[in-house]
Amino acid sequence: MSDRAIPDVAAIDHPTFCRICPVLCGLVVSTEGDSVVRVRGDQSHPVSRGYSCAKGRALGSFHHHPRRLDEPRLHGVPASWDETLDDLATQLARIVRESGPDAVAVYFGTWSWMDAFGRMQAEAIVRALGSRSRYSAVTVDAIARLTVAELVGGFGGLLPALDVDNAGLTVLIGTNPVVSHGHAGALVDPIEALRRVAERTGLWVIDPRRTETSRLATHHLAVRPGSDAALLAYVVRALLDEGADADYIARHVDGVDALRLAVAPWTRDLAEERTGLAGADIDVLVDAIRAERRVTIVTGTGTTMAASANVTEWLAWAIQIITGSFEHERGAWFNPGSFVRLDRTGVSAAPPEGRSVDGAPSRPELVSRFGERPCAVLADEIEAGNVRALLVIGGDPLTSLPDTGRLERAFSQLDVLAVADVVEADTVAMATHVLAVAGQLERDDVNWFTDRFSPVITAQRTEAVVPPGASRRSLVEVLGDVSDRLGLNARVDPAERMAKCIERIPGLAHADVVISDPPRVRGWVHDRVLPEGRWRIAPRVLVEQLEELRTRDSAPLVAIPRRAPRRMNSAMRDVARGGEDSALWCNPQDATGLVDGQRVTITARHGSLTAVLRITDDIVPGAISVPHGLSGQNVSRLTSANPDAVDPLTGMITQSGIPVTLTSATGGT
Ligand code: SF4
Known part of the structure; x- marks a missing residue:
């Protein structure tokens, strides 16, 4: 279970690859029965050559997470898969009948890219439904x-x-x-x-x-x-x-x-x-x-x-x-x-102004690009009654989308908030339908959606290291059942998809990793x-x-985001060793009357949060460094989807450079 536990002689080693971040390091996962007893970098992996980071080595702890989702829940109560999926499909069919397909929205978090067949199945459902209410983390940070x-x-x-x-x-x-x-x-x-x-x-x-x-x-x-x-x-x-x-x-x-x-x-x-x-x-x-x-x-x-x-x-x-x-x-x-292989197929170029389609009805000025609506409009769409069901896959929008309080109120208005996840999270806690899906060690996979992020042209595949524990099922199966219940004829067969991957890259039939020759073009x-x-x-x-930038005023003090070495955005929050640096960092010049280690309140126009202060000259004057992806200390409480905080071209929410003030949490400056 621990990333450092020493396995006994009965342990079996499984080569696989990490799907926490797009580096996709080769790992060796040691198991005893269905227990993961050790995770380490795979020395024989031709790309990562034994490298792994603290997050990857914590996969065993994550797999056995004390707050791991083991079974589906319907309106907060444990239920069978049939009860949960019957109800989900019935509700979705009713909403589509009453309000049209756009009333069913999907939010794809970063981890949805890391589950190839689950993501393919979700995309197939969105296409079959004909819903244009597609949202993703792309309009959060990319x-x-x-x-x-x-x-x-x-x-x-x-x-x-x-x-x-x-x-x-x-x-x-x-x-x-x-x-x-x-x-x-x-x-x-x-x-x-x-x-x-x-x-x-x-x-x-x-x-x-x-x-x-x-x-x-x-x-x-x-x-x-x-x-x-x-x-x-x-x-x-x-x-x-x-x-x-x-x-x-x-x-x-x-x-x-x-x-x-x-x-x-x-x-x-x-x-x-x-x-x-x-x-x-x-x-x-x-x-x-x-x-x-x-x-x-x-x-x-x-x-x-x-x-x-x-x-x-x-x-x-x-x-x-x-x-x-x-x-x-x-x-x-x-x-x-x-x-x-885009170098062999090419692409048809977009016109000089780019490709876009009409925006969401509640905020038509924010057009849809790359097949998705900006996350900035999601709360508006729910409040306007245009979105009545939301399926969340591989993300925790309550800790990544803006204005958490407003989003919580909007989510509480939904007829359906179905969340597919592996551990408890803020959005899971509000879900009408909790889909307890298999984690990355419990499913076959391939780097279909992340191959263009790799440092060399690489294809990888893996088999499940352990079978899904408790009542968990793979996302592709769960959503396939939803598709069948809705009569969409959009079921994805993972074995067939894996076979197609091997057809494209025959080397995958014999090896788990295939590097192109040449590795870069x-x-x-x-x-x-x-x-x-x-x-x-x-x-x-x-x-x-x-x-426009020439005339834009800059605020005297702004918040900027900070990643943590042991988390991947909102994921892996509480499993890696070594604790977390959740402090706000500020320069001594911005800390008049404050002392290092005290609790402070950082206040933006749209909200505030309280945290421990670290005073350091590791940051320039005028900036406060705020870690993102945390639950209680949720940086999304500082952000907003109001027009003054959203880029008019892309719908991107401003999350770096938010004007703030800093005060003692116990009074005074
Ligand atoms: S999280 Fe760490 S171990 Fe996993 S792929 Fe990324 S760098 Fe590699």
């Missing part, structure tokens, strides 16, 4: 990436990734991969990988906080929160003056004149003023890019959850494009995936994705958002 990729490159699925073996100069902005492992561009053993990058040509970290990653960097620029765009706009301007690759631009870039005009107002003085950096430090960054000529820039949730997310992401792309860095051997590469985005082989570097809507 939609700026997809939007910029679509507007600039014609395809929202382009994920530029750091090539740790070949990258030249590397700049990390608002990301802490030593803790997060990189996510959209997964990093195995990030400390070792980033050390290599730093030694080769230099590693820059731009972050308001001194982080585990910045300690490995050759340069750390501690900017004011929310000022990354000002810095990058100046860097673009400076490189267009000197340092850009003119030949590459002529061959592959449209819109450079518009870009030049857009960044013209962003002078070095303005960058200094907004970021709080010395001009000389900014010059060193510009000179380094000019000297190296190519650069990889990686962003993270520190930028993608900020109000300036789209512009920051765009300018990071612009720098890499004008230096000819994308798909260059010393720049970022794009993983085309293992199962659907370059050039396919230029050849098969970009409209006429050219980037659209100055999308009108992003140029306008950059212009």
